[in-house]
Amino acid sequence: MTLKPLAALTTMRVGGPAEEILTASDAHELTERAIELWERGDDWLLLGGGSNTVVADEGYPGPVLLVRTSGVAQVSDPDLAPGAVRLRVEAGHDWDALVAECVERGWAGIEALSGIPGMAGAAPVQNIGAYGQELSDVLHSVLFLDARTYETRQMLAEELELSYRDSVIKQGLEGVVLAIDIVLTNAGIGVGEHGPEPLSEPIRYGQLATALGVDLGARVPLKTVRETVLRLRAAKGMVLDEADHDSWSAGSFFTNPIVSERFARGLPGDAPRFPVADPAPTAAVTTFEELAAGQPLRVPAVPAERRVKLSAAWLIEHAGVPKGYRLPGSGASVSKKHTLAITNRGNASASDVGELARFIVQRVQQEFGLVLVPEPNLYGIEI
Known part of the structure; x- marks a missing residue:
């Protein structure tokens, strides 16, 4: 049997063969295949x-299950606010195709997430976000196949504990997302065929506002937002393009570090800083019912130190790793358009990618005392 290299199935285009490749074309088949693989007891991918996946040159030492489901359907929900629309999106549905369809229909809420590669089922795993919008803004729930019980249950968004590029699934809750439900705003209500265009949600990201020529908080025609976001992403090599090696990547290779304000004060004054919402305070009161159940007395929590998000791209460039940087003899390089992406220049190996990533982490740690965390899922590659 000829084994298919995983390089052909990933946007970084590196990675050796899988032991076995299975395909699921609908939710029922996805459920059956997943349970079958869990019952085997071996690791699988x-x-x-x-x-968002980079596999070692040696390949993956187990089965790989390809999610190839698709479909979008409106969900009837009596609890929806006026003017809202709830959609159920199958896990294997192309994310950008979903955004394009929603923009065309006048449904606002994910227009700034245009151009993000991948499929809908992966979106809640790391709470995808860009240009001021995150999936958590619109996610209602996910249909989740639990690896422990083999049962399908609906998990509400709050159960997923979504945060910056994180969720309970990414943190180890084992299972498979079969579908996601999102709630959008029907911005086309009352807009006639020749009337004004449906407007976006308020613009919340400075770079996007500047590109649109508007102030933060403004609403702009949905199609204009999508076109502008696609143009901005393409300028950074973040829209898949067969002819553009800067797009042969896994997108942003590192997450933006979140640090205490105290630590950030030790960085150069021009290092970008973005405020992070403080965690919700925990209750300091113990109820009689909790005491009766054996729960210890709560003590007032010490307020957490305020946190800020840094720019990983700025840290990389100011650690002496510029755009286009390549280690001698390597087929991988930092993108020529954006320092946050590691790219395949056409002949890169997974080893090349890993070596460059380790070099970047080392340089940033030496210069700023921070350890960058990879964003993609890495298999057989140590950073």
């Missing part, structure tokens, strides 16, 4: 669009 769930793979959607391959946009």
